[in-house]
Amino acid sequence: MAWLPVLRSRGESDIRTLRDEMDRLFNSFFDEWPVTGLSRRENGGWMPAVDIQETENEYTLRAEIPGMDVKDVEVSLADNVLTLKGEKKVEKEEKKKNYHHVECRYGSFQRTFQLPPNVDDKNVKAECSKGVLTVHLPKSPEA
Template structure:
């Protein structure tokens, strides 16, 4: 007896397929990695949930914008801050390695991960008006606000004829 290769739903009609033929495969791969990485809190997330992104607070006063990012375990050499086209970008990378040797076993664990977070700043912010410091795993970036645009009334002179 020959079986049909067309999937049939409960209504005896042809079952609907998703428009992307690889979506089911992607879902299965995501499910597999979620299962494998469960129980490993330092293992990077493959599902795009942003679990490895640092928490960031942005506050604003009359004179400055302050950005605080939680970066536990990172030092000055592990973090980069760039300002381009009024976008402040904080990038970082953490690498760690642990090795244990005993007469019965040899354990080596390595983990690494990187992140990038960006914040849109107001027009006119100058790179020299940005300062940053890191202490106890918290990066604090202070951005001085640009002076408000001043208007000046221009006197109109009559042209001599």
């Protein structure tokens, strides 16, 4: 299991809000497809960007988690559902700083992905390098 940290800013622009809503709509549309739409958002907050690729032997999920400590990420698999959870923590509180612009987000997130039935759940592996979490989901051998 993996936990990842993220916090949503309260003073977001209308464009950011519109983009988030469009992302939610597209994700809900793709939820109907078992492979191309493996994801489902769990809350309205910020989520790491995720790519899912299929090869002959496996599915590969890559999630962008820059600046996060691996110990703050949880990857779990249960009942053919892969869950990514985490919390991005503020390194230190900076008092009396006069910010002119803030885009960095901190706080918690959770993403779940309904996996296709042909995933070999006994051999799933995860690794993290250069701010990218990679989960290897091998396909079960043909019966």
